[in-house]
Every structure is written in C-alpha cells, then in structure tokens.
Amino acid sequence: MKKVAVYPGSFDPITLGHLDIIQRGARVFDQVVVSVLHNSQKRPLFTVQERVQLIREVTMDIGNVEVDHFEGLLVDYIHDRKATNVIRGLRAITDFEYELQFASMMKKLDSNIETLFMMTNNQYSFLSSGIVKEVAQYGGDIGDLVPPVVEEALKKKYTN
Structure with a gap:
C-alpha cells in the first residue's frame, strides 16, 4: 500500500524551511501532497494559484x-x-502547543490519520513566511531564506 502524506499550509510564500520539510518528507513517504490552504479569514500576499505555481516550480525535481x-x-x-498521514x-x-492541538483534533476527527512532526533544520528555525515578507517589503536580502523564483516573485509584488 502506498504511503501518502499531506503537507498542508498557507505557504505565503514558500521558504527554504518549508522546502527542507518537503524534501525530507519525500524521503519518508511514497507520495507527499503539498497542499495550499485557502483561508478566507486571511489576506495573503500571493493568490492560491500563485502559491501553487511557486511551489510547483521549486519542487519540480522531487x-x-x-x-x-x-x-x-x-x-x-x-x-x-486517500492519504493517511499529515506532515x-x-x-x-513555541510551535509545539498549537501543533499538539492540531494533531489531537485530527486524531479525534479520524483516529486512522497519523501526524508526523518534523523539526526544521536549525538554520531555518527562526524563519517564517511573515518574517520573509517583512524583510522583502523593505528591500532586505532574502536570498538565503527563499528559493530564487520566490525571491523574484516577492520583489515584483513589492515594487508594484
């Protein structure tokens, strides 16, 4: 039986920390579905379609x-x-409390779904999409925080 995991998130935008988790998850599972959440409560910088396209570009070799x-x-x-796992x-x-609540609710909704927690690489432990957007907005160097295609997309967003 194929082991399929879903890695959900807003990915607004995808960072090297996210990419690290995707690459490592792809070594553990037969298939990883990176799925962009459309959350009507939030006002993202990138549309769902833009985020999906950026993620496709940076994961095309996986x-x-x-x-x-x-x-x-x-x-x-x-x-x-038809997945049975969440990454x-x-x-x-500080992430653990929220993620524990998330995993507990998932288990309550379906006891067959397992949540796998992956610690990010230490070099990305401070990194969030929000921090990346803030630095990019003010012209700071984000070249070692996001893939090049994402860096370009952020520059375009903030120069328009």
Whole structure:
C-alpha cells in the first residue's frame, strides 16, 4: 500500500524551511501532497494559484511530490486524497502547543490519520513566511531564506 502524506499550509510564500520539510518528507513517504490552504479569514500576499505555481516550480525535481490546494476541513481533504498521514513542521518549542492541538483534533476527527512532526533544520528555525515578507517589503536580502523564483516573485509584488 502506498504511503501518502499531506503537507498542508498557507505557504505565503514558500521558504527554504518549508522546502527542507518537503524534501525530507519525500524521503519518508511514497507520495507527499503539498497542499495550499485557502483561508478566507486571511489576506495573503500571493493568490492560491500563485502559491501553487511557486511551489510547483521549486519542487519540480522531487518526483514524488504533488502540489494542490484545498478549502474546508483538512480531514475531508485527506480522505479525498486517500492519504493517511499529515506532515507538520516544527521550528521551535513555541510551535509545539498549537501543533499538539492540531494533531489531537485530527486524531479525534479520524483516529486512522497519523501526524508526523518534523523539526526544521536549525538554520531555518527562526524563519517564517511573515518574517520573509517583512524583510522583502523593505528591500532586505532574502536570498538565503527563499528559493530564487520566490525571491523574484516577492520583489515584483513589492515594487508594484
């Protein structure tokens, strides 16, 4: 049986920390579905379609990674994708409380779904999409925080 995991997130934008988790997850699972959450409560910088395209570009060399998007309950999406695992990245202990609540609710909704926590590489432990956007907005160097295609997309967003 194929082991499929979903790596959900807003990815606004995808960072090297996210990419690290995707690459490592792809070594653990037969297929990783990176899925962009459309959250109507948030005002993202990039549209869902732009985020999906950026992720596709930076993961095109990872053969067992697929990029998609969803809206609604993650558990329903996981069922639709016939997955049994969720990948969640942890940067620091501050992430753990939220992620524990997330995993507990997932387990309550479907006891067959397992959540795998992956610690990010130490060099990315401070990194978040929000920090990247703030630095990019003021013209700071983000070249070692995001893939080159994302750096260019951010520059375009903030020069328009």
